[in-house]
Amino acid sequence: MGELxxxxxIHDLDRKTIDHILDTAAKMxxxxxxxxxxxxxxxxxxxxxxxSTRTRLSxxxxxxxxxxxxxxFAEAGVSSAGGKGETLADTIRTVERYADIIVIRHPLDxxxxxxxxxxxxxxxxxxxxxxxxxxxALLDLYSIRKMKGKIDxxxxxxxxxxxxxxxxxxxxxxxxxxxxxxxxxxxxSLRMKPAIIKHMEKAGVxxxxxxxxxxxxxxxxxxxxxxIQKERFPDAREYEKVKDRFRITSDDLDLMQEDTIILxxxxxxxxxxxxxxxxxxxKYFDQVYNGVILRMAILKxxxx
Amino acid sequence: MGELxxxxxIHDLDRKTIDHILDTAAKMxxxxxxxxxxxxxxxxxxxxxxxSTRTRLSxxxxxxxxxxxxxxFAEAGVSSAGGKGETLADTIRTVERYADIIVIRHPLDxxxxxxxxxxxxxxxxxxxxxxxxxxxALLDLYSIRKMKGKIDxxxxxxxxxxxxxxxxxxxxxxxxxxxxxxxxxxxxSLRMKPAIIKHMEKAGVxxxxxxxxxxxxxxxxxxxxxxIQKERFPDAREYEKVKDRFRITSDDLDLMQEDTIILxxxxxxxxxxxxxxxxxxxKYFDQVYNGVILRMAILKxxxx
Amino acid sequence: MGELxxxxxIHDLDRKTIDHILDTAAKMxxxxxxxxxxxxxxxxxxxxxxxSTRTRLSxxxxxxxxxxxxxxFAEAGVSSAGGKGETLADTIRTVERYADIIVIRHPLDxxxxxxxxxxxxxxxxxxxxxxxxxxxALLDLYSIRKMKGKIDxxxxxxxxxxxxxxxxxxxxxxxxxxxxxxxxxxxxSLRMKPAIIKHMEKAGVxxxxxxxxxxxxxxxxxxxxxxIQKERFPDAREYEKVKDRFRITSDDLDLMQEDTIILxxxxxxxxxxxxxxxxxxxKYFDQVYNGVILRMAILKxxxx
Numbered sequence: 001m002g003e004l005x006x007x008x009x010i011h012d013l014d015r016k017t018i019d020h021i022l023d024t025a026a027k028m029x030x031x032x033x034x035x036x037x038x039x040x041x042x043x044x045x046x047x048x049x050x051x052s053t054r055t056r057l058s059x060x061x062x063x064x065x066x067x068x069x070x071x072x073f074a075e076a077g078v079s080s081a082g083g084k085g086e087t088l089a090d091t092i093r094t095v096e097r098y099a100d101i102i103v104i105r106h107p108l109d110x111x112x113x114x115x116x117x118x119x120x121x122x123x124x125x126x127x128x129x130x131x132x133x134x135x136x137a138l139l140d141l142y143s144i145r146k147m148k149g150k151i152d153x154x155x156x157x158x159x160x161x162x163x164x165x166x167x168x169x170x171x172x173x174x175x176x177x178x179x180x181x182x183x184x185x186x187x188x189s190l191r192m193k194p195a196i197i198k199h200m201e202k203a204g205v206x207x208x209x210x211x212x213x214x215x216x217x218x219x220x221x222x223x224x225x226x227x228i229q230k231e232r233f234p235d236a237r238e239y240e241k242v243k244d245r246f247r248i249t250s251d252d253l254d255l256m257q258e259d260t261i262i263l264x265x266x267x268x269x270x271x272x273x274x275x276x277x278x279x280x281x282x283k284y285f286d287q288v289y290n291g292v293i294l295r296m297a298i299l300k301x302x303x304x
Numbered sequence: 305m306g307e308l309x310x311x312x313x314i315h316d317l318d319r320k321t322i323d324h325i326l327d328t329a330a331k332m333x334x335x336x337x338x339x340x341x342x343x344x345x346x347x348x349x350x351x352x353x354x355x356s357t358r359t360r361l362s363x364x365x366x367x368x369x370x371x372x373x374x375x376x377f378a379e380a381g382v383s384s385a386g387g388k389g390e391t392l393a394d395t396i397r398t399v400e401r402y403a404d405i406i407v408i409r410h411p412l413d414x415x416x417x418x419x420x421x422x423x424x425x426x427x428x429x430x431x432x433x434x435x436x437x438x439x440x441a442l443l444d445l446y447s448i449r450k451m452k453g454k455i456d457x458x459x460x461x462x463x464x465x466x467x468x469x470x471x472x473x474x475x476x477x478x479x480x481x482x483x484x485x486x487x488x489x490x491x492x493s494l495r496m497k498p499a500i501i502k503h504m505e506k507a508g509v510x511x512x513x514x515x516x517x518x519x520x521x522x523x524x525x526x527x528x529x530x531x532i533q534k535e536r537f538p539d540a541r542e543y544e545k546v547k548d549r550f551r552i553t554s555d556d557l558d559l560m561q562e563d564t565i566i567l568x569x570x571x572x573x574x575x576x577x578x579x580x581x582x583x584x585x586x587k588y589f590d591q592v593y594n595g596v597i598l599r600m601a602i603l604k605x606x607x608x
Numbered sequence: 609m610g611e612l613x614x615x616x617x618i619h620d621l622d623r624k625t626i627d628h629i630l631d632t633a634a635k636m637x638x639x640x641x642x643x644x645x646x647x648x649x650x651x652x653x654x655x656x657x658x659x660s661t662r663t664r665l666s667x668x669x670x671x672x673x674x675x676x677x678x679x680x681f682a683e684a685g686v687s688s689a690g691g692k693g694e695t696l697a698d699t700i701r702t703v704e705r706y707a708d709i710i711v712i713r714h715p716l717d718x719x720x721x722x723x724x725x726x727x728x729x730x731x732x733x734x735x736x737x738x739x740x741x742x743x744x745a746l747l748d749l750y751s752i753r754k755m756k757g758k759i760d761x762x763x764x765x766x767x768x769x770x771x772x773x774x775x776x777x778x779x780x781x782x783x784x785x786x787x788x789x790x791x792x793x794x795x796x797s798l799r800m801k802p803a804i805i806k807h808m809e810k811a812g813v814x815x816x817x818x819x820x821x822x823x824x825x826x827x828x829x830x831x832x833x834x835x836i837q838k839e840r841f842p843d844a845r846e847y848e849k850v851k852d853r854f855r856i857t858s859d860d861l862d863l864m865q866e867d868t869i870i871l872x873x874x875x876x877x878x879x880x881x882x883x884x885x886x887x888x889x890x891k892y893f894d895q896v897y898n899g900v901i902l903r904m905a906i907l908k909x910x911x912x
Contacts, residue, residue, distance in 0.1 A: 035345035041643035043672050045665070053377055054398060057349070060375040061402035064347050071668040073661055073682065074377065086875035089882075094662060094874060097897040098669035266398060267390035274393075289401040339649035357681055358702060361653070364679040365706035368651050378681065570702060571694035578697075593705040 004301040006116045007124045010134045010170045015177035018141065025142050025290075025297035032293055037067035042303050045099035046072035047091070048126070049106045054266060055126050055136075058288070059103050062295035068303075071098065092118045101303055104128070122302045130166050136265055137170035139294040143287045144222055147261050155181040159216045160226035160246055160271055162192035167265040168226050172196055176203035184209045185216030187242040190228065212245060217252050217260070223281075224263045228271055249273040256281060263287050308605040310420045311428045314438045314474045319481035322445065329446050329594075329601035336597055341371035346607050349403035350376035351395070352430070353410045358570060359430050359440075362592070363407050366599035372607075375402065396422045405607055408432070426606045434470050440569055441474035443598040447591045448526055451565050459485040463520045464530035464550055464575055466496035471569040472530050476500055480507035488513045489520030491546040494532065516549065521556050521564070527585075528567045532575055547574060554579040567591050612909040614724045615732045618742045618778045623785035626749065633750050633898075633905035640901055645675035650911050653707035654680035655699070656734070657714045662874060663734050663744075666896070667711050670903035676911075679706065700726045709911055712736070730910045738774050744873055745778035747902040751895045752830055755869050763789040767824045768834035768854055768879055770800035775873040776834050780804055784811035792817045793824030795850040798836065820853065825860050831870045831889075835877055851878060858883040871895050 003020075013021075031038075044063045048056050051074055060070050088106070092115045095102060102123045104115050109129030116123040127133045145151050156175065158168050162184055172192070175182060182205055184192050191209065200207050210216055217223055228246055233239035247270055248262070264272055264284040276282050307324075317325075335342075348367045352360050355378055364374050392410070396419045399406060406427045408419050413433030420427040431437045449455050460479065462472050466488055476496070479486060486509055488496050495513065504511050514520055521527055532550055537543035551574055552566070568576055568588040580586050611628075621629075639646075652671045656664050659682055668678050696714070700723045703710060710731045712723050717737030724731040735741045753759050764783065766776050770792055780800070783790060790813050792800050799817065808815050818824055825831055836854055841847035855878055856870065872880055872892040884890050 043669060057375050057399065057402045061347060064373045064375065069373075069672045069677075070375070071665050071672065071678075085877060087882075090875060091661075093893045094896050095665065097893070097900060098665045267394060269389060274391075285397045285401070288398050292401060361679050361703065361706045365651060368677045368679065373677075374679070571698060573693060578695075589701045589705070592702050596705060 002300070002302045002304050004122075004298070006122050007134055007298055007302070008112050008116050009125065009132050010137045010173045013134075013174075018138070018174065018177055021138055021294070021297055021301065022142050022145055024301055025294045026146075028293045028296040028300070032065050032296060035065050035067070039063065039066040039068035039299065039303055042068040042101070043099040044068055044070050044072075044299070045095050045102045046070060046074075046126075047095060047102060047104045047106075048072070048074050049076040049104070049111075050127070051075045052105055052127065054288070055105060058291045059124075059126060059295050061292045062299055065292070066296055066299060068299070072103075088114055089118045096121045101299070124298060124302070127166060130164050131169055133166045133170045135291070135295055135298060136167045137174040138298070139287065139291040140167070140171045140224065140263060140265070141174050142294045143263055143283065143290045146290060147283055147286075148221055151175075152179040154178075154221040155183070155219060156222040156224060157183040157185055157216045157220045158192070158224050159185040159213065159248075161190045161228045161232065162186040162226075163190040164229070164232055165226045168192075168224070169196060171224065172200060176200055176205055179204070181206040182208075183216060183220060185211070185213065185246075187211070187228075187246060189238070189242070190232065213248055213252060214255060217248065217255050219257065220260060221257070222261055222263060223248070223256075225272055226265060227267070227269055243270060247271050247273065248276065250275040250279075253279060253281065306604070306606045306608050308426075308602070310426050311438055311602055311606070312416050312420050313429065313436050314441045314477045317438075317478075322442070322478065322481055325442055325598070325601055325605065326446050326449055328605055329598045330450075332597045332600040332604070336369050336600060339369050339371070343367065343370040343372035343603065343607055346372040346405070347403040348372055348374050348376075348603070349399050349406045350374060350378075350430075351399060351406060351408045351410075352376070352378050353380040353408070353415075354431070355379045356409055356431065358592070359409060362595045363428075363430060363599050365596045366603055369596070370600055370603055372603070376407075392418055393422045400425045405603070428602060428606070431470060434468050435473055437470045437474045439595070439599055439602060440471045441478040442602070443591065443595040444471070444475045444528065444567060444569075445478050446598045447567055447587065447594045450594060451587055451590070452525055455479075456483040458482075458525040459487070459523060460526040460528060461487040461489055461520045461524045462496070462528050463489040463517065463552075465494045465532045465536065466490040466530075467494040468533070468536055469530045472496075472528070473500060475528065476504060480504055480509055483508070485510040486512075487520060487524060489515070489517065489550075491515065491532075491550060493542070493546070494536065517552055517556060518559060521552065521559050523561065524564060525561070526565055526567060527552070527560070529575055530569060531571070531573055551575050551577065552580065553577040554583075557583060557585065560585060610908070610910045610912050612730075612906070614730050615742055615906055615910070616720050616724050617733065617740050618745045618781045621742075621782075626746070626782065626785055629746055629902070629905055629909065630750050630753055632909055633902045634754075636901045636904040636908065640673050640904060643673050643675070647671065647674040647676035647907065647911055650676040650709070651707040652676055652678050652907070653703050653710045654678060654682075654734075655703060655710060655712045655714075656680070656682050657684040657712070657719075658735070659683045660713055660735060662896070663713060666899045667732075667734060667903050669900045670907055673900070674904055674907055676907070696722055697726045704729045709907070732906060732910070735774060738772050739777055741774045741778045743899070743903055743906060744775045745782040746906070747895065747899040748775070748779045748832065748871060748873070749782050750902045751871055751891065751898045754898060755891055755894070756829055759783075759786040759788065761787060762829040763791070763827060764830040764832060765791040765793055765824045765828045766800070766832050767793040767821065767856075769798045769836045769840065770794040770834075771798040772837070772840055773834045776800075776832070777804060779832065780808060784808055784813055787812070789814040790816075791824060791828060793819070793821065793854075795819065795836075795854060797846070797850070798840065821856055821860060822863060825856065825863050825868070827865070828868060829865070831856070831864075831868060833870065833872050833880055835875065836879055855879050855881065856884065857881040858887075861887060861889065864889060
């Protein structure tokens with residue numbers, strides 16, 4: 001098989017491996033446009049126990065551009081695992097007979113790891129529980145490197161729901177391998193878990209915490225903002241207050257450096273005003289395309 | 305890109321363009337049987353915010369026969385746009401990074417137009433709101449031309465729900481480019497909107513309105529009938545009365561010309577008795593196949 | 609077209625045809641690994657009116673390994689036949705225009721037969737009602753022959769829900785063509801229908817009925833066990849009693865012959881303890897792969 005065996009957690013990757021993945025992604029830029037038949041004979045199974053159009057279609061687009069084909073399901077209801085109570089282990093030991101690689105999205109923490117333990121074919125974690133979303137972290141790193149030319153030396157704001165957002169957890173872990181300054185901007189109730197902050201500091205990252213968007217957007221090269229979900233708040237009024245305070249609008253543009261870029265894992269709601277879309281700061285839709293590129297690299301490294 | 309840029313509304317097409325599309329479809333007849341790899345490297349995204357097996361599978365069959373591949377979703381529930389409240393504009397600016405062309409079906413009028421405005425890749429309207437279904441209109445025109453050898457000079461009955469049926473609106477608009485006589489047959493409450501009738505007359509079409517199936521099927525070359533939906537009626541008894549009156553059965557065959565053809569966009573319910581299926585008048589299942597041919601032509605004209 | 613026309617019922621196949629199918633499957637073993645483009649230009653429509661990930665993905669994997677492509681739906685809700693009340697006959701006469709072969713799963717007995725009557729393209733029954741699941745029976749026969757080297761002369765236990773399980777009905781019918789001994793092991797309320805037992809005996813099969821797992825697993829070459837579904841029991845306590853009695857665990861291993869193999873159509877619940885998974889008796893996950901091989905053979909025999 002390929003150079004990578006599985007992709008389950010950002011924690012499994014050292015800097016050398018991450019850099020190699022990002023270098024491979026850079027080589028995929030032309031392949032993504034021209035298309036290839038390199039994975040012509042390969043079948044990718046997408047097992048989405050939790051719906052996610054974006055991530056699923058991104059993986060499918062990556063596989064199709066490499067010439068491969070796709071089977072699977074887009075929501076648990078259509079599968080035995082949903083309707084008939086089959087264990088994840090049994091589902092995996094079944095699906096591994098249908099495909100050459102499994103891409104799994106599952107609501108439970110640790111599910112992708114379990115899948116990899118039972119699978120004789122490679123497994124990619126496309127989001128598990130609230131902890132892990134390694135391909136999102138890698139595409140975020142790739143976006144930063146592509147757009148800013150480097151990651152080392154940058155100052156990066158992580159903004160919004162830092163408590164429950166799995167993308168921001170995985171990205172935070174990935175950034176620990178680089179010489180960066182991180183500003184954490186979240187409402188009191190949605191602050192980054194102390195364990196992750198400690199991990200960052202131990203890795204030598206310069207971390208500060210702030211509590212407003214104004215502070216978040218100042219003096220940074222990258223603003224990475226995430227959705228604040230209403231269902232996380234016990235009190236609806238508390239949500240309304242927070243929501244309005246953690247909203248980036250065109251009013252905040254003056255506070256930013258001229259070359260600050262704004263990233264967002266999408267979908268976005270109110271936290272990122274559409275006024276910003278047509279400014280040179282807005283890079284979140286280009287980031288979507290980088291997801292295809294990065295996933296092509298992962299598929300290539302695992303399957304080729 | 306290709307000769308066509310998008311396909312959003314039948315209103316955007318002049319006669320020359322329509323004729324060119326129909327000519328291209330005629331050339332697709334042999335390709336549809338033999339298959340080709342012409343669009344081998346192309347990816348079609350199907351975004352069906354409203355389920356429609358027929359239209360979706362027809363587009364997919366067209367794309368696969370041209371060698372291309374497909375990704376997407378079959379109902380809004382599985383997408384971010386459904387579950388997470390993303391705007392259509394954001395969904396489009398995301399999906400355009402995954403594919404080479406977007407085929408969209410959406411319950412709102414104007415949605416396909418909005419999609420095309422935000423998309424940097426071509427968009428095909430596969431049915432939006434109650435107004436537009438341009439590929440259905442084109443496949444209907446293609447069916448008429450293929451089966452009757454021409455469109456000019458024909459007498460055509462549009463029958464059933466002329467008020468809410470989007471297929472019949474788009475077809476009516478398409479027929480305005482031809483020298484035809486149109487008979488509109490609908491129950492009082494489901495009559496064609498005056499604006500469309502005016503548009504037809506202004507285009508030189510000879511329009512008459514009738515209120516019974518008997519009058520509808522007489523002296524015409526083509527009967528185009530549509531489903532009358534129960535949910536359109538405030539009063540169930542009114543529906544029952546209308547339903548029985550607007551039903552074409554084998555009793556009506558004697559009233560028809562020997563070479564009258566019957567078309568229907570399908571699915572059909574009671575409005576078209578299955579007794580008719582095995583008569584030479586019944587062309588609605590051949591019409592299904594013409595949909596694949598016509599959509600191959602559209603994909604080819606846009607992507608090749 | 610190919611050597612086979614349709615595959616609707618195991619009743620339609622004589623021993624010569626079954627053996628030919630199994631021989632063709634054996635030839636598919638290398639093709640399944642290497643992949644081929646033999647059905648490159650063919651389109652398979654999967655019409656799953658009842659969800660079944662396993663069977664659907666197995667067919668899709670088979671078709672993709674042969675180079676073909678796939679369209680369709682995974683549950684009735686997404687189709688006109690579900691939402692809009694279209695008849696099965698109309699759905700078939702539509703879909704036959706989109707594809708080269710139809711694979712249908714439907715909750716009603718006889719549905720696949722109806723589909724084949726209305727279809728001008730080949731139809732494969734992927735499970736209809738409680739009676740028929742012919743490709744499952746064939747893959748079970750293939751698994752037995754592959755793993756035991758032969759079918760004639762074997763002693764086989766069918767165990768669990770023999771009343772409602774369609775796989776066990778189809779397999780029982782298939783085994784009638786071979787010189788086998790069959791032990792039927794089921795709780796009183798889930799015994800095999802007398803009509804099927806009579807059919808077996810008439811075919812010369814030596815049939816005995818037992819009522820415990822202990823008796824079921826003794827002195828046989830193959831144990832074929834199936835899921836006992838709670839919803840079949842009017843009384844929940846009765847279910848609990850039966851469930852515990854019809855459970856194969858590692859305690860039963862001592863009663864088995866050293867070379868007895870255990871098969872199961874999956875998904876499995878409590879009836880087959882996961883303790884057994886790592887013993888050489890457990891062949892149910894290899895059986896899954898045999899499903900892909902067997903379905904490749906069917907597609908090849910019909911389409912090539």
